[in-house]
Amino acid sequence: MLRIKSLSQFNGNIEVNDSWNFPESKELLMHKIHTYPAKFPAFLTPKIVSYLKDNGAQIKSIGDIFCGCGTSALESRLLGIDYLGYDINPVATMIAKAKSNLYLTEKIIELFEDIIKEYNNGKFLTPNKFLFHERIRYWFDEDNIIKLYRLQKSIYNVCPDGKYRILFLTAFSNILKSCSKWLTKSIKPQIDPNKIPSDPYVAFKKQISFIIAANEEIKNISPRNSRIEIKTQNILNIKPRENKVDLIITSPPYVTSYEYADLHQLSTLWLGFVNDYKELRKGTIGSEYARTEQESFHIKNKTGQSIVKELFKVDKGKSKSVAKYFYDLDKSVDKTYSLLNDNGHIAFVIGNTCYKGVYIDNAKVLIESLINKGFKNIEVTKRKISSKILTPYRNQDGKFSSNKNGKKVYSHEFIIMAKKPSR
């Protein structure tokens, strides 16, 4: 870890620290029960906790202000540490809850058998396909719409409201892409005209077998009880709360990289979280749609200001989105500060990128925001990105491309740690 005493000391060329690159063991299956873009590696949570403990910190609770699919939630539970997670996207928080709850394998099997019975024998009034949302009709063929409808109804009929229903709905959510015409692994929603969608019944059965294996594996590593709280909320709107945390581990969204609302649209549509998935773009930090007039944002951050100025010369629209992103990142730092106990710690995982020749030094922008906010003991390390799902490439025009000859947008990332001083 490199200790940063002043901003000028930081530049992205610091050496990669191998000990932060790869985990010592394979990731648990429970981390893989639902795909999620830009998930961070699971081992970072226990590693950061032990690094801080070795340096004298007391960690009784962990928070994550962008908890995504709950990587830090599950790891906190395995460490026996209380947890508070926020994410604006209801699909993310559903997965995070599913992953961090405790289950009895026998109960999963029993409910699954009942769901299958209900699916095969239940009496359903098969609705006219035109009663389904037009986006559902766009992505799925009629046969699969009906099968998915029966499956979802069976889950609701068999599972009482609660953690098992969340688990089965998470399994349902994860098969939606393979059962649709969605181009596999694409970071932009698009139809694959040659795709043969999976059969929902077959895909669901396979998914539940995977979950059962994941649950057995967790059981064998003796999960410990801790209090897990996961909230669907825009972090920028949270109010100060009494119960604060000792450590915040988080990975902010990347700037104009993933449209989380669009990527999760199949789950959002089926699970009925909102009427129009586009509504979820609104508060999502880093969304291309979040651009607003740059002038209306007074970015205090000097590093941010100069990046936005450079971007303005090559792409005015992009400079506005990035200005909004830096503004929101700075506000997230304020929120982080207010959620932490005195002497609490933060660990942000963040990557830099380059757009049309302009280096977007997110790490430096963040460090400046931390210094401005009054965080102390700032330390940074750099790590290689190993296996992020959907890490995109950019071609020479700065557009995303799946062509591996393009420049990888985030091939390294930084772990930035800091401490909130006591008052």
Ligand SMILES: C[S@@+](CC[C@H](N)C(=O)[O-])C[C@H]1O[C@@H](n2cnc3c(N)ncnc32)[C@H](O)[C@@H]1O
């Ligand atoms: C890089 S991902 C975090 C991934 C997470 N570390 C994991 O392992 O799954 C960033 C997350 O920030 C969430 N997000 C974006 N804007 C937000 C906001 N205003 N409030 C809360 N969460 C937000 C996105 O929905 C996304 O899940």
